[in-house]
């Protein structure tokens with residue numbers, strides 16, 4: 001009898017020791033985990049049932065990052081992420097344990113030296129409390145910096161192609177589950193390929209996969225690449241499902257052109273909070289800026305010209321929601337010297353348009369329209385020769401038979 005009760009007690013203790021056992025009330029639950037692979041870091045996100053006390057530190061030989069969460073229990077299978085992480089260049093596996101009662105320890109086994117950083121995200125847009133752990137890659141991951149003179153010497157027109165959202169931030173979601181972040185990346189990739197096929201032009205993809213890039217960082221990347229123009233690609237969403245059509249936006253320093261533009265800017269600028277930006281990671285590029293910047297006024301005028309061209313060309317492949325460009329304070333359009341536009345390709349909230357946005361054929365059409373709009377803008381700015389002159393130059397350059 002005494003042995004029996006001892007066994008029961010031992011069993012209860014063992015159960016309490018495993019993470020999935022019901023912990024005492026008030027414990028924070030780790031309910032889900034996701035993995036996002038970016039070129040310079042891997043982001044692991046844990047969904048929490050509430051705010052948590054946590055600590056992140058490194059251990060070496062073998063390399064690993066330890067995440068200790070106080071008064072927590074695990075109600076999801078984190079090892080499942082390890083299976084998904086096979087393709088990840090950084091994360092090898094995730095283990096968990098309980099070094100002392102109440103303390104949940106998650107061990108991230110990593111394949112190389114990383115610098116971990118972490119922060120909590122408050123609940124928003126249907127997402128719960130989240131603990132973000134970024135495994136920053138250390139050596140030689142920096143993109144080569146191209147100097148302005150190198151770019152000028154090459155006489156190559158550079159177009160920054162920015163696929164909106166990504167990673168933790170899906171953007172708008174269509175009635176059949178198509179995510180804005182996937183549509184924007186697909187169109188961006190097609191556009192970049194089309195640009196790179198054009199002689200004298202090159203594309204820089206601001207986001208190359210399914211991970212989040214902070215808005216200010218997008219601006220930095222375009223500036224580092226000495227982009228001649230920047231196109232930020234998005235898809236809009238409203239409650240009314242029959243609304244369709246594209247719209248184009250440029251930066252406004254003062255106020256928004258109207259209520260719709262202001263609302264949209266607020267929605268798109270929320271991306272940082274949803275996608276997860278570490279406090280102080282990037283500053284709002286519009287905040288610390290000399291406003292009376294002549295270069296900027298120039299690039300704002302150019303951006304409006306570019307926006308006109310965008311609408312003129314997109315009109316050929318689909319409906320237009322607003323016939324003239326609108327203006328508002330979009331953080332992603334904040335590069336002072338780069339004419340930048342934000343294009344809402346269509347309404348993903350409209351089931352018919354959602355289906356089209358997913359189709360490769362239509363994505364190609366949209367990408368072509370964006371490319372042709374860029375080219376005719378560059379011609380109007382005198383940056384590209386007009387087609388007739390280009391042909392004449394090509395004929396002149398061709399060897400005579």
Ligand SMILES: [Zn+2]
Nearest residue numbers: 164171234235
């Ligand atoms: Zn968007």
